Amino acid sequence: MELFTGLSFSVLCIQILVGLSKATILFIVASGLTLILGVLRIPNLAHGSLYMIGAFTTYSIATAFSQSSLGFWIALLLAPLIVALIGLIMEQGLFRFLYNRDHLMMLLFTFSFTLVFGDLVKLLWGSDYRSLAVPEIFQGSYSLLGMPFPRYNLFLLLLGPVFAAGLWFLTNRTILGKISRAAAVDREMVGAVGINVNRIYAAVFVLGCYLAGVGGALVAPTQNISQGMDHSIIIEIFLIVIIGGLGNVWGALLGAVIFGLTDAIGILVAPQFGIIFPYLAVITVLIFRPKGLLKSIW
Amino acid sequence: MKSTFKFFCLAAFVSCCLLAASSAFAAKTIKVGIVDTYSGPASTYTNDVRDAFALAVNKINAAGGIFGQQVEFVTRDSKFKVDLGLSAAKELVMREEVDILMGTINSALALALSDFAKQEKIPFLATFAKSAKITGEKGHRYVFSMNENTAMIGKAAAAGLAKLPYTTYWIAGDDYEYGHAVADGVWENLKKLKPEVRLLGQSWWKVGEPDFTPYITAMLAEEPDAVIIATGGRDCVPFLKAAQTTGFNKLVPFYMHTATEISTLKPLGLTAPEGVIGTANYHSYYPDTEENKAFVAEFEKAYDRTPAVGALYGYITAQFISKAYAKAGEVNTEKFIDALEGLSVDSPVGTVTMRAEDHQVMLPMFMGMTTKVEGKQFLVASEIITIPAEESMPSLDEIRKARQL
Amino acid sequence: MLEVKAINTYYGLSHILFDVSLSVHTGEIVCLLGRNGAGKSTTMKTIMGLTPPKQGEIVFKGDRVTGLPAYQICRRGVGFVPDDRRVFADLTVGENLEISARPRQGFDGWDKERVYNFFPALRALEGRRAGVLSGGEQQMLTIGRALITNPDLLLLDEPTEGLAPIIVEMLEEKILELKAGGLSVLLAEQNQNVALRLSDRAYIIDNGHIRYHGSIEDLRRDEAIRHKYLLV
Numbered sequence: 053m054e055l056f057t058g059l060s061f062s063v064l065c066i067q068i069l070v071g072l073s074k075a076t077i078l079f080i081v082a083s084g085l086t087l088i089l090g091v092l093r094i095p096n097l098a099h100g101s102l103y104m105i106g107a108f109t110t111y112s113i114a115t116a117f118s119q120s121s122l123g124f125w126i127a128l129l130l131a132p133l134i135v136a137l138i139g140l141i142m143e144q145g146l147f148r149f150l151y152n153r154d155h156l157m158m159l160l161f162t163f164s165f166t167l168v169f170g171d172l173v174k175l176l177w178g179s180d181y182r183s184l185a186v187p188e189i190f191q192g193s194y195s196l197l198g199m200p201f202p203r204y205n206l207f208l209l210l211l212g213p214v215f216a217a218g219l220w221f222l223t224n225r226t227i228l229g230k231i232s233r234a235a236a237v238d239r240e241m242v243g244a245v246g247i248n249v250n251r252i253y254a255a256v257f258v259l260g261c262y263l264a265g266v267g268g269a270l271v272a273p274t275q276n277i278s279q280g281m282d283h284s285i286i287i288e289i290f291l292i293v294i295i296g297g298l299g300n301v302w303g304a305l306l307g308a309v310i311f312g313l314t315d316a317i318g319i320l321v322a323p324q325f326g327i328i329f330p331y332l333a334v335i336t337v338l339i340f341r342p343k344g345l346l347k348s349i350w
Numbered sequence: 351m352k353s354t355f356k357f358f359c360l361a362a363f364v365s366c367c368l369l370a371a372s373s374a375f376a377a378k379t380i381k382v383g384i385v386d387t388y389s390g391p392a393s394t395y396t397n398d399v400r401d402a403f404a405l406a407v408n409k410i411n412a413a414g415g416i417f418g419q420q421v422e423f424v425t426r427d428s429k430f431k432v433d434l435g436l437s438a439a440k441e442l443v444m445r446e447e448v449d450i451l452m453g454t455i456n457s458a459l460a461l462a463l464s465d466f467a468k469q470e471k472i473p474f475l476a477t478f479a480k481s482a483k484i485t486g487e488k489g490h491r492y493v494f495s496m497n498e499n500t501a502m503i504g505k506a507a508a509a510g511l512a513k514l515p516y517t518t519y520w521i522a523g524d525d526y527e528y529g530h531a532v533a534d535g536v537w538e539n540l541k542k543l544k545p546e547v548r549l550l551g552q553s554w555w556k557v558g559e560p561d562f563t564p565y566i567t568a569m570l571a572e573e574p575d576a577v578i579i580a581t582g583g584r585d586c587v588p589f590l591k592a593a594q595t596t597g598f599n600k601l602v603p604f605y606m607h608t609a610t611e612i613s614t615l616k617p618l619g620l621t622a623p624e625g626v627i628g629t630a631n632y633h634s635y636y637p638d639t640e641e642n643k644a645f646v647a648e649f650e651k652a653y654d655r656t657p658a659v660g661a662l663y664g665y666i667t668a669q670f671i672s673k674a675y676a677k678a679g680e681v682n683t684e685k686f687i688d689a690l691e692g693l694s695v696d697s698p699v700g701t702v703t704m705r706a707e708d709h710q711v712m713l714p715m716f717m718g719m720t721t722k723v724e725g726k727q728f729l730v731a732s733e734i735i736t737i738p739a740e741e742s743m744p745s746l747d748e749i750r751k752a753r754q755l
Numbered sequence: 756m757l758e759v760k761a762i763n764t765y766y767g768l769s770h771i772l773f774d775v776s777l778s779v780h781t782g783e784i785v786c787l788l789g790r791n792g793a794g795k796s797t798t799m800k801t802i803m804g805l806t807p808p809k810q811g812e813i814v815f816k817g818d819r820v821t822g823l824p825a826y827q828i829c830r831r832g833v834g835f836v837p838d839d840r841r842v843f844a845d846l847t848v849g850e851n852l853e854i855s856a857r858p859r860q861g862f863d864g865w866d867k868e869r870v871y872n873f874f875p876a877l878r879a880l881e882g883r884r885a886g887v888l889s890g891g892e893q894q895m896l897t898i899g900r901a902l903i904t905n906p907d908l909l910l911l912d913e914p915t916e917g918l919a920p921i922i923v924e925m926l927e928e929k930i931l932e933l934k935a936g937g938l939s940v941l942l943a944e945q946n947q948n949v950a951l952r953l954s955d956r957a958y959i960i961d962n963g964h965i966r967y968h969g970s971i972e973d974l975r976r977d978e979a980i981r982h983k984y985l986l987v
Contacts, residue, residue, distance in 0.1 A: 063571040070564045179390035183587055183617050186595060191621070193596050199567060200596045231854050234843035240805055241841045245855035246829035246904050275560035276588045278391070284558065316564040323553030323568055327525065349845075 062197035063320065069196070071316025072309065073205040076212035077267050079308035082289040083219055083301050084263030090299020090349040091236045091256045094147065095155065097162040099264050100286030101169035106135045106268020107277045108173055111182045124187035124273070132265030139261025143254050151253065166282065173279060181278030204273060211270070219301050232256050236299060236349050295337040299349025306345055310337070380416055380681060382423040382671065383442030385453040385463065387430040391584065392455050394613060398660030399477050400425060401653050406668030416675045424448070428459055435459040436466060443470055449681055450475060450671060457481035457528070464493040473683060477663045480528065485710040486744065487752040491687060494709040496670070497663045498631055500528065503607050504535015506715035506742035507629050510735060511536070511605060512543035516575035518550050522565060523580025525554035532607060533580040550574050558584055562592035570601060577604035586614045590623055599623035610718045610731035613658045622729045626720045631713050632659040632699060636734050642698040666702055666711065669695035702739070708749045712739030756781045756939045757802070757908055762811030764801045771797045772808070773963045779908060784930070784940040786954040788947055788985055794963040795943035796838050799912045803835045804828040816907065830857065834906030838913040840897045844886030848877055848896055851885050852903050859905040870899040873929065891922040908939045915949055927953060947985050951975055959984045
């Protein structure tokens with residue numbers, strides 16, 4: 053079946069699926085950012101750096117196991133934990149003392165971490181880029197509607213809803229999630245009912261960093277792991293968080309889906325200008341809904 | 351008393367003379383200043399240039415140097431930044447008083463150094479930078495290029511592709527100057543050689559694009575006979591990875607410059623895609639001549655790794671410097687340049703000549719297909735055809751036109 | 756139970772409370788009367804640790820608690836019902852209570868069931884988002900939320916403000932019930948009638964200074980004082 057401009061239905065379907073699988077990683081990382089922004093009100097510029105550290109760490113761990121499938125799973129388990137630990141150190145060491153400062157200060161502090169982490173990565177891994185093989189069980193593609201759909205992309209596609217469900221459960225059904233939602237709006241009152249809000253903040257920050265680490269681990273087999281990946285992702289996820297609604301995890305999902313889909317469809321429809329479609333979508337959203345598509349948490 | 355005093359004076363005077371003479375003698379070396387990026391991913395390539403150059407220079411020095419003078423060289427790391435590279439070059443010329451400037455993988459810096467060399471009237475030998483402007487539009491008396499440029503890549507690739515049975519093409523690549531230059535070069539020349547080819551469309555992604563899958567899917571949908579992939583150093587490996595994962599290489603034949611080079615194939619190991627058409631200026635295993643084998647053996651012995659194309663550039667640069675000075679007879683820039691024009695040297699890929707008119711070295715190009723080979727941990731090029739230098743050099747007319755602008 | 760000794764609280768450079776002293780004994784309802792802006796809420800917030808005093812001391816159950824963060828003061832047994840209610844709007848009634856619960860070991864303390872028995876109207880609203888409740892319902896929730904932290908002292912800041920008389924009546928009953936159950940209460944009010952009906956002792960605060968202290972009978976008799984510092 054042929055749609056307009058000779059585009060066949062099956063190609064469009066595959067492209068949509070590819071776009072959605074890309075969106076998974078964007079969503080996971082963006083959700084971490086939006087949680088930190090929503091609850092702690094910190095615009096964490098270092099989020100991209102944590103994602104990058106997650107990717108490099110995954111590379112090292114997986115390589116220690118000769119880039120086998122087992123190595124990848126172990127890395128997927130450990131790398132985000134390491135990133136979460138780094139987040140804990142950041143929070144306990146510095147941010148904990150700064151919660152009452154205004155946003156601009158927080159932006160600057162997190163920016164300084166971007167620089168520190170960038171140099172740290174260079175120190176530990178050198179400035180060469182790394183390449184991680186796709187784990188064996190995910191190598192190759194399935195033939196879907198006559199087009200190749202890489203197995204790893206299918207893995208990502210299935211993982212997306214799992215994380216979405218998990219985060220929903222966390223924010224809506226667990227005590228931590230409920231307290232966090234209350235603390236995002238009225239931190240003082242949460243303290244007045246006997247809850248140590250600083251502990252909550254620490255927990256949410258660490259969780260957000262963990263998610264960045266997961267994103268980095270998942271992206272590692274798909275691209276060059278290099279310096280500069282922190283800069284490119286941070287712009288994308290900030291835009292996703294803005295168009296989705298600040299602090300709103302569903303908004304992050306929606307934003308990530310929009311981003312991934314417009315990117316994939318754009319490449320199909322106008323491949324010479326494929327790069328700009330997601331940004332056009334962002335501008336369009338902001339013109340009509342300047343506060344974001346979904347409600348901001350504040 | 352008086353005679354002892356006289357003796358000491360004489361001894362002091364003589365030793366002073368000797369000292370002066372020996373320091374003047376020691377100062378007589380031929381100094382080369384190399385400005386290049388030695389940090390970051392680019393260093394994989396530039397290290398080969400420097401190391402092969404060092405190896406060749408050591409040999410020349412061991413054989414007595416150039417008319418008795420030793421060749422020495424110093425390096426400066428430009429960290430891929432134009433301003434750093436330029437100030438390093440200035441320091442090399444002013445303080446280190448180098449006779450020749452050499453470098454760099456960064457085309458923008460190479461053009462800046464070329465300009466600087468023109469002002470200072472000092473020879474600049476470009477290594478690795480692939481912009482055709484170096485010996486084209488911005489060429490002049492004091493700049494020489496020791497490697498192929500995008501115009502030559504385009505012409506050579508076109509010459510090879512024209513022999514293949516494909517008529518409808520798709521072009522895709524990194525959306526920056528190098529990518530477009532290569533793509534334009536290949537396509538313009540392919541059309542000239544084979545007028546019936548048609549371009550179905552193009553896709554351009556940002557440099558460092560993390561996920562090629564959507565682009566690959568889109569290209570497959572268009573069903574071209576073949577695809578020209580114009581990626582720069584960074585994206586070659588990830589694109590080939592994506593091609594392997596999606597099976598792109600099995601569905602559509604595609605061409606990529608450096609796809610058959612060891613620097614691209616080694617990191618991918620046995621998971622590199624087969625059947626990819628690539629062009630390269632150097633293979634350690636082809637041509638299988640004594641010269642090449644000896645070169646590879648020496649390099650491997652000294653540095654414990656197989657030489658890649660940068661080693662070829664470094665090696666021939668040393669040969670050109672040594673032979674040109676020897677021909678000139680003295681360390682004189684103008685005489686050096688005159689001697690270098692039209693000069694031929696031996697190299698692992700055969701005899702190569704420095705074209706007098708535009709100062710561009712004439713290198714053969716090897717086009718092959720990636721193939722798995724028994725016993726090797728990474729893929730190699732097979733079915734190699736050689737495109738002789740004459741077929742890939744821009745015509746003198748084109749050069750003249752470009753320089754007039 | 757509670758002793759506030761000469762506290763001075765500032766908002767930035769603005770001096771709000773001047774040597775404010777008061778006390779609440781176990782089982783008492785003490786009221787803090789004053790006009791709008793007199794410093795009632797500031798006093799409550801200072802006691803709760805939300806705006807610590809620059810000078811002065813606060814002693815609760817024999818311990819110095821000056822400068823402690825609010826969550827620790829709450830855990831020691833102070834429940835806070837702010838004048839702007841401040842329910843957790845995005846959470847349901849049930850969740851508001853759930854996250855505030857501080858179970859007391861051993862004997863029956865306050866839990867969700869007991870709060871619903873105390874305020875039956877809340878039971879039906881368990882799943883409703885707190886932000887959409889009416890004023891009276893929110894007030895019940897705020898009090899319930901403070902109770903579920905199992906306090907010994909309840910700080911009630913203008914609980915009847917803006918509510919219909921029938922709700923006010925119900926709340927008054929409930930507050931007396933709490934007192935009967937052994938809870939001590941510090942009640943801040945503009946409305947002297949409510950204060951006169953509920954309290955044992957009264958303080959009057961005006962412009963950040965304590966101007967009067969006495970038993971409720973004394974205050975009832977002293978019309979001049981009431982006229983001077985409070986709206987009649």
